[in-house]
Amino acid sequence: MFRKYFKLDFWFWVKAVVLILMLAFLIYPFATLITRSFFSKKEEGLTLVNYIRFFSKKYYYSALGRSLFVSVVAMITTLIIGVPMAYIMSRFNIYGKKYVHILIIMSLMSPPFIGAYSWIMLFGRAGLVTKFFENNFDVILPSIYGKLGIILVFTFKLFPYVYLYTQGAIGSIDSSLEEAAENLGSNKFRRLLTITLPVILPSIAAGAIMVFMTSLADFGTPMLIGEGYMVLPVLVYNEYMSELGGNAHLASALSVIVVLCSLSVLLLQKYYVSRKNYVMTAMRPPAEIKLKGGKRFLLSLPVYIVAFIGVLPQIVVIVSSFMKTDFTGFVGGFSLDNYETIIRRLGTNIKNTFMFSTVAIIIIIVLGLLISYIIVRKRGIVAQIMDLLIMFPYVIPGAVLGISLIVAFNKRPMLLTGTAVIMIIAFVVRKLPYTVRSGSAFLQQMDKSVEEASINLGVSPMKTFFKVTSRLMLPGILSGAILSWITCINELSSSIMLYGGRTSTISVAIYTEVVRNSYGTAAALATILTVSTVISLLIFLRLSKGKVSIV
Structure with missing residues (x-):
């Protein structure tokens, strides 16, 4: 009878073990984190002092504002780059399309902090490009550090999220929708704005949310290139790892706030997608437009430039790894x-x-x-x-x-x-x-x-x-x-x-x-x-x- 009702077979035990592991290493740690956020070394019992401190002191709540700012701007800039890239790559016969696609994916796979580190090597105070312009043309380039540097790294590191989601959606559009709009007298630009983009908007939104959440959660990039531009993940690290002993309770409260921000944005995106969900047969995907000569080259060129900037961090670190260095930085010449x-x-x-x-x-x-x-x-x-x-x-x-x-x-x-x-x-x-x-x-x-x-x-x-x-x-x-x-x-x-x-x-x-x-x-x-x-x-x-x- 017990076996009949509780189905004590192989999969019962698998489910039990998996749930226990999730409870032990996912639910329990996060529940402990939440609980810790309601305690303080200075007060006994449950307290909201950590949250009150966060929302009452500018040093703390401004870090949240900065995190949201760089995440939103990075999301917008990746949309500006990623959506046109996806459309061009999907609809036109770009030179070497397969290899460009691989380069774009490669730029996504490396961690953001390597991108930050590469831009420092190029445009930092002792960077290769900075020193070149300073020594040869007496020109001081703008600083790569701060919020603009963070946004730059996020943009060229994370635009592949938008590109990949959007390209997949464009490839699944049934061409009969666009043909119907064209038969009704709609020109190509209007058709793009009124048919193509609205249909793939849920996928574009999904890519944008991935960019937002990744930017909001990233620690390495703002830590390396932020230089005083304090964002929430860095603040969490500083509070916990402080040389004065740290404040695990406050760090826990900050962590809960970060998670709540990410979760809220994710739920909003899911709500939006549930209201804007389109189902198509995708039996007739749009045909690739064949361009020739100058038109094909001019359309391929911006794609190549963006893809090159995306993989530039990997190129920089590989070349730099063979260059001789001393305490002043790179001194020229190659060695192992x-x-x-x-x-x-x-x-x-x-x-x-x-x-x-x-x-x-x-x-x-x-x-x-x-x-x-x-x-x-x-x-x-x-x-x-x-x-x-x-x-x-x-x-x-x-x-x-x-x-x-x-x-x-x-x-x-x-x-x-x-x-x-x-x-x-x-x-x-x-x-x-x-x-x-x-x-x-x-x-x-x-x-x-x-x-x-x-x-x-x-x-x-x-x-x-x-x-x-x-x-x-x-x-x-x-x-x-x-x-x-x-x-x-x-x-x-x-x-x-x-x-x-x-x-x-x-x-x-x-x-x-x-x-x-x-x-x-x-x-x-x-x-x-x-x-x-x-x-x-x-x-x-x-x-x-x-x-x-x-x-």
Whole structure:
């Protein structure tokens, strides 16, 4: 009877284990963070003093205003660049379209702080371009530091979100809609404004929200290039890691405010999309317009320029990694000194990055397989809860997740702070959604009859899953896992909060080397990440057959 009502089969235990893991490493840490925000060292019992302090002192609430400002402006600038890029790439025969598309994706895959670091090397006070103009033309270029620098980095780093979402939507439009408008006398520009853009607006909004949330949550870029332009993630870090002992309670309250801002924007976007949802057959996608000669070149040129600026950070770090440096910066000439230095001095960081990421990816693949199957094939209240919880890390900035894990696991019997275990947990929690979404999308396209045939032949559901279904799901799972791997090796926001002396990663080392003005070693470390990212991305494109899916 007990078995009948509670279905104590294999999937019951899988659901139970997954929910326990989510409870332990996602819900419990964040609940602890919220609870901590209502306490204070100066007052006993529950109190709102931390929130009152935030909203009453300009130093704190102005940081929120700055975060919202750079995020909104970055969202607008990426729309200005990303939407036209997507339209041109989708509708016209741009020269080398396939390779331009790969370059755009590459610019998205590297972490934003590498972009900030690259712009510093080019246009910082001792930057290559700055020194060139100063020494040869006696011209002082405008400063790259501050809010304009942050917006510049965000724009050319994050416009691929808008581009990829918009391009996918444009490719799914049924051409009969535009043909009908044209037959009714509408010119091409009016048709674009009244038919094409309104139909794809939900997808454009989804890309814009990804830009907003990524900008709002980013720590590395404003920390490196902000120079006093205090935004909320940096304020959270400073409050928690203060040399005077820090204020974990206030940092917790700031973290809750960041999450509430992200969650509010995400819910608004979902509400908007639910009201503006269009369904089309997409049986007749628009035909590519064939241009020739000068017209084709003139339309290809701005696409090339934007794509080049997008990948410029990777080019800069690779070239700079071979340049000789001293305490004044780059001094010219090429050598392997920077690589010899990092292998000798920072080899542990390199080893940690790939070891932690490898362990995390193994866990992500196993959990991704199981959770994807539950969400798609075992629909019900438990599956809905998992689907909701698995997306929660997208709302939680990395620094906030780091603080929540520290607050939750900074005392016995679960004293994990500063260990490799907590770093791996952070990687899994933050990056698992990529694999789950990819696996779910792949499984939805699979015919159930394959599994049903195996079960009808006497194979148990559990064996059917491991011998048949999981093998068929593997390409989709591996595609998502490679994206998870790329983001794991590049992770900074949570790592900077969680690392200890023996668990520092490449991203943390790059940040500390830039702060120490050791640009050569930072470039060599960034090159290792860039090359690893490119190789992983090429494997991903091969597995996904060139189709990139963003959650």
